[in-house]
Every structure is written in structure tokens, then in C-alpha cells.
Amino acid sequence: MLTSHHVSATTRIRAAATLRVRDVLAGPVRAATVVHAGRDAVYLDVDSFCLGVLSRSATAVPCGLRTTLTSLADGLATPTPPGSRAQVGGGSLLLGDARLTVGRVVEASVPALPPAAARRAARTLAKVCPPLPHTREELPEAALRLLGDGDPAAVPLLLGRGSGLTPLGDDVLCGWLATVAAGVLGGHDPSGARPVAAAVAALAAHNTTTLSATLLDCAARGEALPRFRRLVADLASADPGAAAGLTALLEVGHTSGHGLALGLHLALDPLQRFPTERTLV
Numbered sequence: 044m045l046t047s048h049h050v051s052a053t054t055r056i057r058a059a060a061t062l063r064v065r066d067v068l069a070g071p072v073r074a075a076t077v078v079h080a081g082r083d084a085v086y087l088d089v090d091s092f093c094l095g096v097l098s099r100s101a102t103a104v105p106c107g108l109r110t111t112l113t114s115l116a117d118g119l120a121t122p123t124p125p126g127s128r129a130q131v132g133g134g135s136l137l138l139g140d141a142r143l144t145v146g147r148v149v150e151a152s153v154p155a156l157p158p159a160a161a162r163r164a165a166r167t168l169a170k171v172c173p174p175l176p177h178t179r180e181e182l183p184e185a186a187l188r189l190l191g192d193g194d195p196a197a198v199p200l201l202l203g204r205g206s207g208l209t210p211l212g213d214d215v216l217c218g219w220l221a222t223v224a225a226g227v228l229g230g231h232d233p234s235g236a237r238p239v240a241a242a243v244a245a246l247a248a249h250n251t252t253t254l255s256a257t258l259l260d261c262a263a264r265g266e267a268l269p270r271f272r273r274l275v276a277d278l279a280s281a282d283p284g285a286a287a288g289l290t291a292l293l294e295v296g297h298t299s300g301h302g303l304a305l306g307l308h309l310a311l312d313p314l315q316r317f318p319t320e321r322t323l324v
Contacts, residue, residue, distance in 0.1 A: 055135075056118070057146030058096075058108035061266065065145040067092060072132030077123050078253055079208060082116045085123055085138070086208070086254050089131050093257035096138060102295055105151035105266035106257050108136065108143055151266040153221050154276045156314070157229035164278035165311040171286040172308060178301040181211055187305075190219055193235055193313035198242035203251035211302045213255040216243060217262040218306020224265030225275055226314040235317035270295060271303050 060068075067089060075087040075094065083101040087094045095107030098114050112118035121139030123129070130137040135144045156164060179187060186200035198216065205211030220243065223236040240263045247256040261267070267275075270292045277285040293300040 054141065056110055056112070056141050056143045058110045058143055059147040059149045060108050060145045061105055061151045062148055063261075063264075063266075064094065064106060064108060065148060067094060068131060068136055068143075068145060069134050070132050072130060075129040075131045075136070077125050077127040077129065077138075080115075080122075080124050080127075082114050085115055085119075087129055087131070087136075087138070088253050091248065091253065091256075093252075093254040094131070094136070095254075096136070096143060102299075103269050104254075104258060105261045105268070106254075108145070109149070110143070151261070151269075151272075153225040153228070153265045153267050153272050154279065155228035156222070156225040156231075156275065156279055158231065158315070160229060160279035161226055161231075161311060161314050163281050164275065165315065167278045167281050167285050168289075168308060168311065171289050172304060175301055175305050175308075178211065178298065178305050181205060181298075182215065186212070187215070187309060190215070190239070190306075191309045191312055193239060193316075195238040195242035198239060198246060199250070202243070202246055203255075205298065205302075207297065207299075208252055209255045209258060209296070209299055209302075210251060211298045213247075213251050213259060214296075214299045214302025215306040215309070217258055217267070218271070218303035218308075219310040220259065220262035220306075221265060221267040221271060221303075222275065222307045222310035223314055224263065226310075226317065228265060231314060231317045235313065268292075268295065268303070270300070271307070274304075275307070 075089040078088050079086040083098040085096040097107040097109050098112045123139050135142050183200050186197045189197035201212030227233045243259050247259050274288040274292050277288045
């Protein structure tokens with residue numbers, strides 16, 4: 044088990060991370076810039092990839108280094124405000140006086156949603172999910188309708204819409220992309236999702252925050268928050284814990300959990316219309 048350390052100039056902090064994040068650290072030595080610094084999370088721009096350094100209380104984003112520090116404010120000896128420079132590469136992140144390495148690899152992939160499981164998920168979600176009217180009111184109705192149809196015209200209407208490091212429109216897109224990725228893992232034909240994913244890939248870098256663009260890319264790859272992945276699994280199996288799982292997801296961030304839940308809801312209908320790979324043979 045990883046343990047917390049008081050950081051000094053010679054102290055290393057071991058973190059848990061995905062293989063992709065480990066590969067970012069394993070690359071050549073290069074500069075990174077802090078773009079956000081808070082009590083529980085610091086985010087850095089590393090060649091347009093947003094790398095997070097997370098306390099044990101932070102939301103476990105798939106692009107983050109998950110430490111066991113009680114808080115980053117207490118754990119990092121040197122302040123790292125936005126604009127601070129850091130060094131990434133050779134297997135570590137040098138942030139202030141702390142050197143972070145990956146001590147454990149964790150999984151961030153969504154569970155597979157075969158056709159039968161997708162149908163169960165849609166039925167179960169309809170029973171436990173509120174209409175989310177306040178979430179819908181903050182976004183263009185036409186955009187949500189287009190996304191529910193799998194239409195890429197929804198993307199420019201949603202990208203970057205809303206406040207915060209991860210605008211609400213982006214959270215909805217993340218939920219949609221991750222759910223469809225789960226369907227593709229379950230045997231649905233990926234061609235139905237490609238137009239939306241391609242539009243996000245083409246537009247995100249210049250239309251939203253670096254963190255949000257990175258999380259959208261993670262979602263398109265099928266990587267998501269643990270609470271989102273757990274909810275998808277519970278919905279697919281019609282688990283009685285799905286209602287509690289939804290409540291846990293809705294508690295993420297100010298609006299992020301609501302956006303992810305709405306994206307999940309909007310993805311299940313078009314996912315059921317996508318043919319499976321077996322039907323294409």
C-alpha cells in the first residue's frame with residue numbers, strides 16, 4: 044500500500060496511475076507548466092496533455108497521478124501556483140521540490156457493454172435517474188437532441204459551454220464518449236460513434252480547457268472516473284446498487300457528475316441503434 048510522506052527536497056512521492064500516464068512520465072525530459080493549483084489537485088500542461096497531481100481526496104481523473112497525500116497544500120513543500128514550471132520525463136515528474144513516480148498501475152477502462160447489457164442499462168437508468176432538468180437548462184436543447192441522435196453537429200454547440208476547468212457541455216460529451224466506448228468494447232460497430240469522436244478530436248484543443256480536452260480524449264479511449272465506470276457496470280447488470288452509484292456520480296464536482304450522467308443517458312439510445320459487429324458479417 045502506498046503511504047503519505049512529508050515532502051522534502053530529497054523525498055519521492057509514489058503515485059498510482061494508468062499506463063498512459065506512466066508513459067507520459069517515461070518519455071523524454073521536457074518542460075511542463077502548471078495551469079491550475081488547488082488544495083487537492085494540481086494540473087500541468089505537458090505537450091497539450093493535462094497531467095494531474097491528486098491528493099487522496101481529489102476526483103480520480105484518468106489523467107492523474109493519484110497520491111496518498113492528505114492535501115497537496117500540506118504535502119508539497121514548495122508552492123506551485125499557475126505558471127510555475129516543472130519537469131517531466133525519464134520516469135518522473137519534478138514539481139517544486141517533489142519528485143513523483145508511478146509506483147502502481149491502475150485501470151481506468153470502462154466495462155464492456157454488449158447489446159443485451161446496453162438494453163438493461165437503459166432500462167435501469169430510466170428507473171433510477173432523475174430528469175436532470177437543471178443540467179439540461181444550462182445547455183442548448185438542440186445540441187442535446189443532436190447528441191442523442193449521434194449527430195456530430197452537437198459537438199461545436201457543447202464544447203467549452205459552461206464554467207470551470209471542465210465545462211458542463213464537455214462533461215456531457217465525456218459521458219457520451221465513454222458510454223459509446225463501452226458499447227464498442229461489447230461488440231457494437233464503432234462506425235456509429237466515429238463522427239462525434241472525430242469532431243471532438245478536431246475541435247477540442249481550441250475550444251475548451253487543456254484539462255477538459257484531455258479528459259475528452261480519455262473518454263474517447265474508454266477511460267473514465269471510477270464512479271462512472273462503477274455505475275455503468277451496475278446499470279448493465281441491473282444491480283440494486285445502481286441508484287446509490289448514480290447518487291455517488293452526481294456528487295462529483297459542482298456539475299461534472301450531472302453532466303456525465305446526462306451524457307450516459309444520451310448515449311444509450313443511439314448505442315442500441317448501432318449494429319453489432321456480428322450483424323455486419
